[in-house]
Amino acid sequence: MGQMTIKDVARRAGVSFQTVSLVLNHPEKVARTTRETIEAAMRDLEFVPSLAARSLRKKPSRSIACVFAVGARPGDADGLVQRADEGLLLQAFATVTDQHGYTLIHRRWCRDDPDGLSRITGLVSEARVDGIVVFADQRDDPLIGLLQAKRFPFVVFGLDMPGAHCAVRAERDAIYEAVRYLARTGSRSICFFKGERDGRRTPTVAERFRGYREALAEAGLPLRDDLVVPCDWTSESGHRATLRLLDRPDRPDAILAADDRVAFGVLKALHDRGVRVPGAIRVVGFDNCVQSAFTIPSLTSIEGPTLEMVRFAFATLVEVVEGTRGPDDLAQRQFPTRLVVRDSTGSTGRAQL
Amino acid sequence: MGQMTIKDVARRAGVSFQTVSLVLNHPEKVARTTRETIEAAMRDLEFVPSLAARSLRKKPSRSIACVFAVGARPGDADGLVQRADEGLLLQAFATVTDQHGYTLIHRRWCRDDPDGLSRITGLVSEARVDGIVVFADQRDDPLIGLLQAKRFPFVVFGLDMPGAHCAVRAERDAIYEAVRYLARTGSRSICFFKGERDGRRTPTVAERFRGYREALAEAGLPLRDDLVVPCDWTSESGHRATLRLLDRPDRPDAILAADDRVAFGVLKALHDRGVRVPGAIRVVGFDNCVQSAFTIPSLTSIEGPTLEMVRFAFATLVEVVEGTRGPDDLAQRQFPTRLVVRDSTGSTGRAQL
Structure with a gap:
């Protein structure tokens, strides 16, 4: 059985989406019988509350982060590791997020920075962002593994990633x-x-x-x-x-x-x-x-089609954050080139x- | 008389910096006589609490925004206005902010977007960022005018701006x-x-x-x-x-x-x-x-020296946010080229x- 969303729980328990959310957030505000019905539905469905669901309970930040994996740690000397596509992608994401009233956070992630991972996941656990767009080269990138394990809302950009939402070129x-x-x-x-x-x-x-x-x-x-x-x-x-x-x-x-x-x-x-x-x-x-x-x-x-891919990745991430797209309903699109x-x-x- | 900081008020009233901050934030917690002394000092100095000072009272976000003025509104059609230097500057700012445990927010600002200004200043008034780095071409850019009028902490990058902190090339x-x-x-x-x-x-x-x-x-x-x-x-x-x-x-x-x-x-x-x-x-x-x-x-x-300019702009903005650099102590540096x-x-x- 795949991962369940709070919508599945609501359907199973015959209650509204909001009532399930209330049980997760403020169980004391829900009548005992209703709560027990919902909790039974959660057990039946092996439902695990995810951060995507939690974000429905918290005030959403209406922010997302674009995190770029850069090969080596920048700034040891006076250097700056440049990634050829980073500038164009950021400009496209800034344009699209702004059109939708979202704030864009830009982070770089270096494998050899011991605190790098925790600083990025801190963005989500402190509710500073609702979700993350990951730009990584390798499927074994530790950031992707961590986001999957913690069930953080994320979309992978430019890398075909089994089991994750992703936007890739053909x-x-x-x-x-x-x-x-x-x-x-x-x-x-x-x-x-x-x-x-x-x-x-x-x-x-x-x-x-x-x-x-x-x-x-x-x-x-x-x-x-x-x-x-x-x-x-x-x-x-x-x-x-x-x-x-x-x-x-x-x-x-x-x-x-x-x-x-x-x-x-x-x-x-x-x-x-x-x-x-x-x-x-x-x-x-x-x-x-x-x-x-x-x-x-x-x-x-x-x-x-960079801008089209950016729009797809952003729209997908918003769906994941809002809980309307669960992990069973993967958004994985290949975009044709010219x-x-x-x-x-x-x-x-x-x-x- | 130039703009006063809460440090000036503290000196005048013979109290600590923190006590002035407390009067601004929780006046009920300060003894009446002390409060009146500080309020008198504020009147004498024509002190107006600024957002820079407010940020001392609020929990700092440890976030800054880089806002790029782009000539025309992007995305009307399917286009994306590219600014040649934006990618490199963002990569440099992301590297420097990350080294200091700060989060970087990226925004673009288009003159012909009626809501553009309020969305950017909203970042500060909602305390989502502590300050802004502005990338503008013209001194009459409305964003700069608004930030000055509201006394938001900001630094101008790449444009010699009288009366504002700025980092420019020679x-x-x-x-x-x-x-x-x-x-x-x-x-x-x-x-x-x-x-x-x-x-x-x-x-x-x-x-x-x-x-x-x-x-x-x-x-x-x-x-x-x-x-x-x-x-x-x-x-x-x-x-x-x-x-x-x-x-x-x-x-x-x-x-x-x-x-x-x-x-x-x-x-x-x-x-x-x-x-x-x-x-x-x-x-x-x-x-x-x-x-x-x-x-x-x-x-x-x-x-x-792009990275050097970025480091200077970031350090200056942090000083302004922390209240250790007031508007009378302008940081305006010209960087030599090669x-x-x-x-x-x-x-x-x-x-x-």
């Missing part, structure tokens, strides 16, 4: 479509830059790799280990990996960069070595960030324009 | 140094892209223009109206303005772009028209964003490398 389809496009327009040795953080591959990248493998197979192209290249999510990494690639005797004719920032480093390295784009090597990014139309040559990229073709894959040979 | 010196460098290394017709938002020039850009004018005069170069070009803060705008510039018979030999994103559009337009950088035209950006080392050619830019020279101004003629 990563497999995105890369499948890009590889199919490259193969159909003449590429034969397509290099896959697989992004890693802290040296680990992520479920998101595993999905992308599946799209790469399946599209190659469909196109009758071999899956070559030497064309699968690790990198992190920076331009530096894209630049370095590309220079190494160019030192090999057997150069690829296309590169799928892990994201647009990595692609900027790829384009730079190819330019530094005098390799024509798209004439000799074609390049595809991921994210379609605002600068991509202005690289030299302009960058073909993959665009996800390939935006520009000059870096132009197949006409007009090259650098 | 914008005049930054451009002065860049123009002097260009003039000394051979540029004679240096174009100044003056950034505007909503068609208005900002005090920040006025400061930059002063640096431009003074450096030209020092170098014996004329100030030419035709070399002062309006643009907004996007790559599109930089691209468009540069194409128009190239249609003129009398081309400049250097361009100071309003920021790096504008410079990306400038580089793209020059490349599209086959103009060599730095051989024919040299280009300088502003902000030194992470992509600038990977443009083609790599971009000379101006770097401000010119990062790369290939887009390389004077050796190695050109595109």
Whole structure:
């Protein structure tokens, strides 16, 4: 039997939603017989009051937190760990929460900060936020585990997470479509830059790799280990990996960069070595960030519907907080992406324009 | 006589800081004679209890809000107004506030949103935040006026604001140094892209223009109206303005772009028209964003100490909130910038490398 909500208890006991809430909050205010009926229904349904239900009893804060997992602890030295997508996502969440009269709290979470977890869960237990949107790379992220164990209202953004509400891009389809496009327009040795953080591959990248493998197979192209290249999510990494690639005797004719920032480093390295784009090597990014139309040559990229995903994640979190969506009714949506073709894959040979 | 703090009142009345706070909060708990002495001191000093002082009486929220003025209301259609610097600044503030056990709230403020102001000031009046960091372009921003009138604790970031605590870059010196460098290394017709938002020039850009004018005069170069070009803060705008510039018979030999994103559009337009950088035209950006080392050619830019400014703004706001810094003791610091020279101004003629 799955997790029950207080709505299930109310239905079972034949009372209103509010009466169940009152029993949880102020049992002394409820007539004894009614209370006993409700308590029996709770036992029958193996109901455990969750924080989602508790938030119905407390005054809601009308605040949510966006918590970003960042690889390493920032600020040891004078550094600042930048996450490429964090700024855009925060701007989108601030816009959407404000439209709905909600306040947005921004937190970063570093695995190597011993107090990091308790500071974040403190936000919920002190009722400073009603729920959390988690931006994590790995399914074993301790924050997700803790939120699940404590039954905090949360939604995962950008990571396909079994058993949790989540909003994800169709990563497999995105890369499948890009590889199919490259193969159909003449590429034969397509290099896959697989992004890693802290040296680990992520479920998101595993999905992308599946799209790469399946599209190659469909196109009758071999899956070559030497064309699968690790990198992190920076331009530096894209630049370095590309220079190494160019030192090999057997150069690829296309590169799928892990994201647009990595692609900027790829384009730079190819330019530094005098390799024509798209004439000799074609390049595809991921994210379609605002600068991509202005690289030299302009960058073909993959665009996800960020604002639509943000709206879905926020709406889902509000449903969880308000108790109208229980853990048996998972909201897990995959959002399709779109390939935006520009000059870096132009197949006409007009090259650098 | 300037604004008095409760510390001034305490000194005048010869009592402790805490006793004044108690009179403001729970006058019934203070002996009548003591209370009357303190009330007399308040009258003598024309003391008005401010929210800063109130926050000493209330349980502090240990939260601050970063509020960004965005030009137009986002989300009418399906759009999202992006501010180039917002992501980096939020990441820096999240890091610094977290290090100090503070919670960061992120808000955007649009002039054409009728409820925008009250939603932001509601954060303070409901004691959800102790103070606000304001990111605004114009000194007449209604948010700043309201915060001043209500004596809310706030610090302005990035705008030199008379009468308010603020953290600013030395914008005049930054451009002065860049123009002097260009003039000394051979540029004679240096174009100044003056950034505007909503068609208005900002005090920040006025400061930059002063640096431009003074450096030209020092170098014996004329100030030419035709070399002062309006643009907004996007790559599109930089691209468009540069194409128009190239249609003129009398081309400049250097361009100071309003920021790096504008410079990306400038580089793209020059490349599209086959103009060599730095051989024919040299280009300088502003902000030194992470992509600038990977443009083609790599971009000379101006770097401000963002994290240092964020730390200063946060520390100042905490002082204001805690009542240890009053309005007579303004914290206004200008932070020096640094010119990062790369290939887009390389004077050796190695050109595109």
